[in-house]
Amino acid sequence: MSTAFDSTxxxxxxxxxxxxxxxxxxxxxxxTKSLTVTVNYTPLTTSGNIxxxxxxPTTLTVGGASTYTWSGNAxxxxxxxxxxxxxxxxxxxxxxxxxxxxxxxxxxxSMTVTVATATASPAVTICNGSSTILSASGxxxxxxxxGGLTTSSITISPTPVGSYTYTVTVTDLNGCSSTATTxxxxxxxxxxxxLTFNGDTICNxxxxxxxxxxxxxxxxGGTKECLYISSDSADFTVIVSNHTGCSDxxxxxxxxxxxxxxxxxxxxxxxxxxxxLDWSTASEINNDFFTVEKTKDGVGFSPVVYVKSxxxxxxxxxxxxxxxxxxxxxxxxxxxxxxxxxxYQYSGLVAVTTHTSGKPEIVALSKDANGTIxxxxxxxxxxxxVRIEITDGLxxxxxxxxxxxxxxxIDFSDFAHGIYLFRAYSNNEFSYRRFAY
Numbered sequence: 001m002s003t004a005f006d007s008t009x010x011x012x013x014x015x016x017x018x019x020x021x022x023x024x025x026x027x028x029x030x031x032t033k034s035l036t037v038t039v040n041y042t043p044l045t046t047s048g049n050i051x052x053x054x055x056x057p058t059t060l061t062v063g064g065a066s067t068y069t070w071s072g073n074a075x076x077x078x079x080x081x082x083x084x085x086x087x088x089x090x091x092x093x094x095x096x097x098x099x100x101x102x103x104x105x106x107x108x109x110s111m112t113v114t115v116a117t118a119t120a121s122p123a124v125t126i127c128n129g130s131s132t133i134l135s136a137s138g139x140x141x142x143x144x145x146x147g148g149l150t151t152s153s154i155t156i157s158p159t160p161v162g163s164y165t166y167t168v169t170v171t172d173l174n175g176c177s178s179t180a181t182t183x184x185x186x187x188x189x190x191x192x193x194x195l196t197f198n199g200d201t202i203c204n205x206x207x208x209x210x211x212x213x214x215x216x217x218x219x220x221g222g223t224k225e226c227l228y229i230s231s232d233s234a235d236f237t238v239i240v241s242n243h244t245g246c247s248d249x250x251x252x253x254x255x256x257x258x259x260x261x262x263x264x265x266x267x268x269x270x271x272x273x274x275x276x277l278d279w280s281t282a283s284e285i286n287n288d289f290f291t292v293e294k295t296k297d298g299v300g301f302s303p304v305v306y307v308k309s310x311x312x313x314x315x316x317x318x319x320x321x322x323x324x325x326x327x328x329x330x331x332x333x334x335x336x337x338x339x340x341x342x343x344y345q346y347s348g349l350v351a352v353t354t355h356t357s358g359k360p361e362i363v364a365l366s367k368d369a370n371g372t373i374x375x376x377x378x379x380x381x382x383x384x385x386v387r388i389e390i391t392d393g394l395x396x397x398x399x400x401x402x403x404x405x406x407x408x409x410i411d412f413s414d415f416a417h418g419i420y421l422f423r424a425y426s427n428n429e430f431s432y433r434r435f436a437y
Contacts, residue, residue, distance in 0.1 A: 015039050018178070044099045053176035057088045065099025071095065091115050105186040118170035120180035128189040129396040129419035131157040131394075131434055136183050139170035147395055157421050157434065159393035161188045179227055182320040189246040202227050202236055213435030216300050235346075245386050257390040261287050261337045261345070264316075268323075268333040268350045268401040275350070275352050277305070280337055284313045291336040295349075296327050309337075325352050330361035330379045351379035360386050367437075372413040373434070378406045380426050387425040391419055412437050 006417070011019065020035045047061040061084045070085050072095035082350075087095065092115050098108045126132050135153040136142055142152050144334055145167045156163045164184045171177045190208075194315040203226035204210075212222030216234050227236070240249040266279040277292050293301040305321045326391040331354075335347035351363035364377040380386050388408065390399040398420075399410060415437065423432045 009211055012037055014038045015304075023434065032054070044097070044107050046097070046109050046111050049112045049114070051116065051174060051176075053174070054090050054115050054117065055088050055179055056176075058113060059084050059086050060095055060097075062109065063096045066102050067100045067108065069098045070095065071099075071306075079275035083192050087113060089113055089115055091117065095168060096107070097240075098111040108147045110243050115131075116172045116174065116178055118168060118178040118180040120166075120168050120182045124184040125187060126158075126242075128159055128161050128186050129153050129157070129434060129436060130189075130246075131421060131432070132184065133166075134166055134184075136168040136170055136180060137290075138180075139172040139176075141171040141355065143169045145169075155421075155432065156184065156395070157391075157393055157419065158184055158186050159419055161186050161283075180387070185243050188242065188247060190240045204238055204240065211239045211241075213237040213239070261285070261339075263347055265349045266335045266350060269350045270326065270352050270354050273326075275333070275354075276325065277321045277325045277354050278319065279347075280316060281313075283318060284310055284317070286339045286341070287311060287313075288338050290319065291338065292321055292323070292333060293336055294323065294327065294331055296329075296331050304333070312338075313380045319416065326352065328354055330354075330363060332377075333365050348376060351377055353379045360424040360426040360431055362422065362424055362431050362433050365433055365435055367412075373409065374410045374412055374437070376408055376410070376424075378421065378424050380406065389423045389425065390420045392425070393420075 003131070016036065018034055020032060020034045022032045024030045025383065033102075044062055044064045046063075047059070050058055050060075052058050054191070063083060068083065069321045070082075072087060072089075072093055085095075087093070094110055094112050096108060096110045098106055100106045116138065118136060120136045121134045125133055126133075131349065133155050134144075135154055136144075137152065141150070141270055143150055144154055147154065147156070147166075156166070162185075165181055166184060167179055167181045169179050170175055200340070210223050210225060212219045212227045212378055213236070214222075218236070239247050261284050264280045264282050264283040264374060267277075269276045269278075277344045279290070281287075289309050290307045290313075292304040292307070294304050295301045307319055307321055309319075330351060332349040332351050334349050336344055337347075338344040348366045353361065360378050360380040362376065363379050365374065369376050378386050378388075385402050385404045386406075387400065387402040388410075389397055390410070391397050401408070417437055419434065419436050421432055421434055423430050
């Protein structure tokens, strides 16, 4: 009530209520009177919320009143006063109905019609030769076009430059199907750099933007087409970019002479939180020391340990060292040999995994000196065979092989030049890497 002490009060009961008033005159005499306010409530009964396929007609019903007024954003195919209406929304819509009783009281109820709707990744722009992941949601079964893949997320590598539209059809548990599309724009990447040596200069001409690295270390000011190199041995890498932000890279090892160490073996093995490093040589001439280096990405290397060598020897020699703080997960090690005048050379990479993840790791993927044989190194700790697949830019599988060996070679001499995707599958997981041939 608005107040409890006036001769007139205002009340708004939500249900039938009896009010009692006590009056007192100037002589102190009192009297009591009761008044009952009856509330005529109009409860509505509805058919409730429902889920439908897009555009499918469905009937909504209501009861409990004399007349009704319906409203809904998608429109209602019934007239005011009806107890049932038919609707066909294409998006999820809330319908509201107000019922009026014979004594003029009203009550309101709402019903939600949920429409099964597919959603997909927003439009994306990628560089030519790159891959991207498209995802969809809204159901439990998926079908992508083009490609015919049936997972909620797919990895694609469309090529050449242009605009591509991917459509996914999503079906829910009720059998409702809807579609969504994603536009993928592929922009041009610079040509794969080709490095050439001309005396004390190394060049490439695939610009327009360059950045040179020596032994994985950025060269300040190394942003020209050609780079002057000193007479010592080194790994030179150039990353070439265009004005759209796409880039590609090429690497070359410059050795001014063959270094006099015959390396027989080099191995790395994870053992109780450390990595054991072992190698052997058949002969050494003017060999000063060895450096073991490690990497997580195959580009940046850091030293692990330095080991003094025998100098000059024609005997079989064994060396041992250890990494007390190995990287988590999969990493790779290489051996760097340096002789007395500062010349050096590297061994190949060996992979080590410090956890037991079932996912195969692509530690290395490179081509031989002739450029037609691609060599790969896989680290897989689940002791299961690894299936290797290579697909071209259209998603076609051009090579497939299953093996328990971690190292392998693939002859590309019969394949066309272009961008390819290398995948390694094991234990229902996979890793992938893009490369250009």
